[in-house]
Amino acid sequence: MALIKAQKITKNYQTEDFIVHALQDVDFEIEPASFVSFVGPSGSGKTTILNLIGCLDKPSAGNLRIADTEVIGLARKESAAFRGKHLGFIFQDFNLIPVLTVYENIEYPLIMVQNVAPQERKERISRLLAAVDMTDQAHKYPQQISGGQKQRVAIARALVTNPALVLADEPTANLDSQTAYSVIGLMKKMRDDFGTTFIFSTHDTKIVGEAEVIFRLEDGRLTAKETKGEIKL
Amino acid sequence: MINLFKIAIRNLIRYKRRTLLTASLITIGVVFVLVFVSITGSFKAMMIGQITDSMLGHLQIHRKGYVASIDNLPLNLNMKPQAYSKIATVLTASPQVEAFSPRLKFGGMFSNFVETTNIRLNGIYPDREFQTVPLLTSRISEGKKTLSRGEIMIPTLLAKGLGVKLGDTVVIVATNVDGSVNGKQFIVSGILESATGPGGRDGYINIEDAAEVLRMTEAEVSEVAIRLKDFSRLPAAVKQLENKVSGEVNKEARPMFEVHSWEQLSPFFNIARMIDVMTFFIKIMLIAIVLISIMNVMIMAVYERIREIGTIAAIGTLPGKIRSMFIIEGFCLGVVGAIIGDLIGIAVVLIINLVGIRFDFAQQQGLLLKATLQPSDLLTVSIIVIVVAVGASLQPAIKASKMEPIEALRHV
Numbered sequence: 001m002a003l004i005k006a007q008k009i010t011k012n013y014q015t016e017d018f019i020v021h022a023l024q025d026v027d028f029e030i031e032p033a034s035f036v037s038f039v040g041p042s043g044s045g046k047t048t049i050l051n052l053i054g055c056l057d058k059p060s061a062g063n064l065r066i067a068d069t070e071v072i073g074l075a076r077k078e079s080a081a082f083r084g085k086h087l088g089f090i091f092q093d094f095n096l097i098p099v100l101t102v103y104e105n106i107e108y109p110l111i112m113v114q115n116v117a118p119q120e121r122k123e124r125i126s127r128l129l130a131a132v133d134m135t136d137q138a139h140k141y142p143q144q145i146s147g148g149q150k151q152r153v154a155i156a157r158a159l160v161t162n163p164a165l166v167l168a169d170e171p172t173a174n175l176d177s178q179t180a181y182s183v184i185g186l187m188k189k190m191r192d193d194f195g196t197t198f199i200f201s202t203h204d205t206k207i208v209g210e211a212e213v214i215f216r217l218e219d220g221r222l223t224a225k226e227t228k229g230e231i232k233l
Numbered sequence: 234m235i236n237l238f239k240i241a242i243r244n245l246i247r248y249k250r251r252t253l254l255t256a257s258l259i260t261i262g263v264v265f266v267l268v269f270v271s272i273t274g275s276f277k278a279m280m281i282g283q284i285t286d287s288m289l290g291h292l293q294i295h296r297k298g299y300v301a302s303i304d305n306l307p308l309n310l311n312m313k314p315q316a317y318s319k320i321a322t323v324l325t326a327s328p329q330v331e332a333f334s335p336r337l338k339f340g341g342m343f344s345n346f347v348e349t350t351n352i353r354l355n356g357i358y359p360d361r362e363f364q365t366v367p368l369l370t371s372r373i374s375e376g377k378k379t380l381s382r383g384e385i386m387i388p389t390l391l392a393k394g395l396g397v398k399l400g401d402t403v404v405i406v407a408t409n410v411d412g413s414v415n416g417k418q419f420i421v422s423g424i425l426e427s428a429t430g431p432g433g434r435d436g437y438i439n440i441e442d443a444a445e446v447l448r449m450t451e452a453e454v455s456e457v458a459i460r461l462k463d464f465s466r467l468p469a470a471v472k473q474l475e476n477k478v479s480g481e482v483n484k485e486a487r488p489m490f491e492v493h494s495w496e497q498l499s500p501f502f503n504i505a506r507m508i509d510v511m512t513f514f515i516k517i518m519l520i521a522i523v524l525i526s527i528m529n530v531m532i533m534a535v536y537e538r539i540r541e542i543g544t545i546a547a548i549g550t551l552p553g554k555i556r557s558m559f560i561i562e563g564f565c566l567g568v569v570g571a572i573i574g575d576l577i578g579i580a581v582v583l584i585i586n587l588v589g590i591r592f593d594f595a596q597q598q599g600l601l602l603k604a605t606l607q608p609s610d611l612l613t614v615s616i617i618v619i620v621v622a623v624g625a626s627l628q629p630a631i632k633a634s635k636m637e638p639i640e641a642l643r644h645v
Contacts, residue, residue, distance in 0.1 A: 056547060056639040077551060084549020091642070095544040099243035111236045113549040157548070 002029040002065075003164060003197055004053060009062035011048050011220075022048040023059070023220045030199065030213070032164065035191050037211035038201045044217040046201035047169055053199065054087055054167045055079045067164050084113035088158030088196070090168035090187075094150040096142040096157075103129070103138040106156045114161050128156040131193065132186060148179035152186060159190055166190075168200035172207055184210045237554070241561040244534065255530045256570045259618060262522040263574020264581060266614050269515050271582045271604040273508045276592075279600065281505065285495045287368035288435075290334070290458030292471055292494045294320055294478065299455065300493055306340045306353065308410040311453035316481070316489060320457055323477045329470050331462045332364035337443040338455040341407035343387070343436070345395045352391060353435050354405065356443025356452065365460045369425075375399055376423030384422035386437040392424045399424065405438070409448045417446045467494055519614070520621050523570070527563050527625035534562065535629040542633050543641025552634035559630035560623055567622025571615040578614075582606050 011023040023045045030036055038046045051057040052064060055071050056079075064071050067086045074082055083089075096105045106125050110116040116124070129135045132152040137145055145153070151171060158166045168187065172180035184200075184207055191198050200211070208214060216224040245252045285291050299310040312320070317335055324333045337356035342349050355362075359380040363370055370378045373386065376399050380386060385405070387397065397403060399421055406416040419438060427435075444452035461470050471494050478490040496502040535542070542555060582604045590602040 051639055054547070056637075056642075080546065080549050080551050082549075083547065084551075087549070089544075089547050091544065093540075095540065095642075097240075097541060097545070099240065099247050108545070109548050112545070112554055113551075161549075 003032045003034075003067060004028070004030040005063075005065045006052075007063040009049075009052065009059045009064060011045075011052065011057070012060045021220050023052075026062070026220075026222045028215055028222060028225065030197060032197055033191060033195045034197050035188055035210075035212040036197070036199045037208055037214045038199070038217055039203065039208050039211075039214050040217035041203060043219075045220040046203075046217055048220075049217070050167050050169050050199065050201055053165070054089060055083050084109065084161065086164050088161060088163040088166040090151070090154045090158050090166060090171045090200075092170040092173045094142070094147070094154050094174075096150055096153055098142050101139055101141055102134055102145065102153050105142065105153055106160050109157060109161050124160055124162075125156075128160055131159075131190065132156045146179075147175055148183060151175060151179075151183045155183070155186060155190060159194060159196060162194070163196060165197045165199065168198065170202060171200055172202065172204060177206065180204065180207060181210075237557055237561050238565070241558060241565050244538075244558075244562055245565060248534070251530055251533070252566065255526045255566055256573065258526045259523050259567065259570025259622075260574040260577060262519045263571055263614055263618060264578045266515055266519045267574065267578030267606060267610065268581050268585070268604075270512055270610050270614070271578075271606045272585070272602065273512060274607075274610070275602055275604050277505050277508050278605075279603070280501060281495070283368065284499050284501055285366075285464075286460075287366055287372050289495045289498055290365050291461045291464055291467055292459050292474070292492060293498060294457045294459065294474070294490050294492050295455070297483075297488055297491050300491065300498070306338050306455070308339060308447065308453075311337070311455050312457075312490075313453060314451045317454040317457070319481055320454075320478065320490065323474070324457070324459065327474065327477070329461050329463065329466060329473070331460045332361065333457055333459045334358065334361040334365035335440070335452075335454040336362070336456050336458060337440050337447070337449075337452050339407055339443065339447060341405050341446070343391060343395070344404045344406065345397050345401065346404070348395050350391065350395065351434070352387070352405070354407075354443060355435060355437050356440035357437055358440055359437075362437075362458075365458050367460075372426045373423045374426045376421070378423075380422060380437060380439060382439050382442055383418075383420060384438070385419035386423035386425050387421055388425050388427055388434055388436060390427065391434065391436070392421070397421055405446055407446050411448075413448070415446055415448055417442065516614075516617060520617060523567065523618050523621040524625045527566055527622045528628065530566065531559060531563055531626045531629035535559065535633045538633075539636065539641045539644040542636050543638045543644065546636065546638035547642060556630045556634035559633050560626045563622045563626025563630070564619060567619040570622070571618040574618070575611050575615060578611075579606060 006026060006028050009023055009026040013020040013022055026049065038049055040046050052059055053066065055074065058072055069082060071082060097108060100108060103125060106128060107121055110121045110124065129138055132155055134149060134152050134156065137149060142150055172183055175183060187198050188210065190196060202208060212228045214226050215222055296310050296312045302310060324330050334357060339354055341352055341354055343352040374389060385403065401421045402418055403421060404416050404418050406414060408414050440452045461467060471492055475492045478492060479488055481489040483489050546555060585604045591599045592602060
């Protein structure tokens with residue numbers, strides 16, 4: 001059964017003078033434990049679709065089902081609770097909390113969102129710190145580590161709540177190519193280790209090749225779905 | 234909750250200079266209020282003490298209607314001995330009463346055989362009067378601290394004006410209740426400094442002498458001054474005594490007696506109220522300082538951390554927790570400002586007491602100001618600061634919690 005099922009998703013933005021059609025009649029399904037990328041040029045609707053899947057925004061029309069939940073009808077508080085339970089986020093600018101250490105940044109969702117017991121928190125964080133190879137940096141603050149390390153911490157933070165799905169909007173945009181490959185590689189490894197579905201958006205053609213399924217977007221329309229082997233770089 | 238505090242404190246430390254400035258502003262406000270409250274409070278307490286302990290007593294009981302005509306010192310509104318004995322029985326049985334003193338008050342003429350002037354006289358039982366208004370003896374600037382039959386203590390203004398000295402013989406002439414006039418010679422045994430304004434023409438003689446001058450076979454009583462064991466329980470004591478004496482009615486079935494606290498008898502009470510009003514407005518200023526500074530810093534904090542708010546909201550932090558984070562920041566600022574302000578305020582009050590500030594009140598000179606801070610003052614000011622700090626954080630905190638994560642994440 002699909003983890004995500006989107007039917008006829010449309011998203012319009014009303015400006016002062018005209019309506020922007022960010023997404024039009026988009027249909028797709030994403031299976032559990034897949035490694036998916038939405039690709040397309042700037043303004044094609046990548047971020048919009050990730051925001052909709054991430055329950056950060058609501059479509060103008062259509063149906064969207066994630067982890068057996070119709071997310072469109074969720075109220076603001078229910079959306080927050082749903083995100084905390086089922087979703088993880090990785091941001092382009094890392095968005096770590098500057099006053100918390102690496103360890104505490106990873107711990108944050110367990111305390112503030114899921115209220116996990118201290119012993120279990122410790123175990124989960126240690127496991128993830130080891131998985132993203134940041135155990136030695138656990139006591140450092142975000143401003144004391146590099147961009148690649150920050151994104152590793154962000155990955156660990158996204159995974160620590162055991163989400164069904166991790167969304168990453170342009171996760172490598174602020175990284176050099178070598179670090180970008182290593183971050184994507186780490187995400188894939190996390191998918192393998194934890195069975196979490198990863199969906200990321202990118203316009204970097206080299207990174208696209210790392211995805212197992214890609215959805216191509218152009219002017220708000222889904223133009224193609226390609227699987228491993230079919231992907232055209 | 235501990236983690237919310239940890240994050241709030243770290244966020245405050247993150248903007249050290251701003252936090253320091255805001256906390257300093259609150260601290261200065263708290264110190265200012267505490268010092269003001271301690272000095273004015275002490276001044277007020279000292280003045281009330283002077284008035285009640287050297288003249289009025291804490292409260293007084295009169296025959297109904299006497300206080301309304303008190304300027305005339307009406308002899309026809311005195312309590313008869315039988316009526317006074319009822320009051321005395323009630324007061325003797327009352328556990329909150331430390332002492333009470335019956336007074337026979339009347340107006341008369343004071344003469345040194347060369348000049349004559351008017352005088353207000355208090356006929357008293359000296360021992361009971363000194364127990365009820367213990368500071369009366371401290372007002373005796375010249376002469377002995379007792380009062381025997383045939384002796385008179387006169388106010389210093391009168392002594393100076395008429396050139397009367399200790400040991401001089403003077404004459405008191407007074408109109409009796411039936412309209413006849415009587416006089417009696419007295420020896421000046423003491424000269425009194427006045428406590429404050431109206432007391433400037435009050436002299437003291439023994440109550441038996443007063444009865445003799447007024448040709449009373451048995452001394453009547455104009456007023457009964459009362460000293461309580463615990464002055465802070467004055468309102469309750471007034472109420473209790475009112476209840477106890479309200480049962481005494483005259484032939485027309487109207488109450489015979491009325492009870493008045495010092496507040497109803499002294500014009501200084503209005504000054505005391507003015508001090509309270511000033512203290513109130515100083516507290517309002519403190520509230521304004523805290524409100525503006527905390528609100529300013531929290532609005533800035535929210536504005537500067539919009540993306541951060543977007544991030545924590547995106548990863549599932551509920552709006553209530555986001556709100557709490559910012560409210561706790563305001564709370565912590567308030568607590569820090571209040572605690573440091575309290576400590577510095579206590580230190581300043583200690584320094585004021587070490588230095589020893591002296592001032593004059595009426596004709597009393599060199600009174601030492603003993604600034605005191607009650608725990609209740611510290612608690613009240615601290616609670617005001619903390620509550621206002623939390624209140625000032627509410628608007629920015631609510632704004633933060635209502636932010637749409639998608640818009641907050643887009644913020645540059």
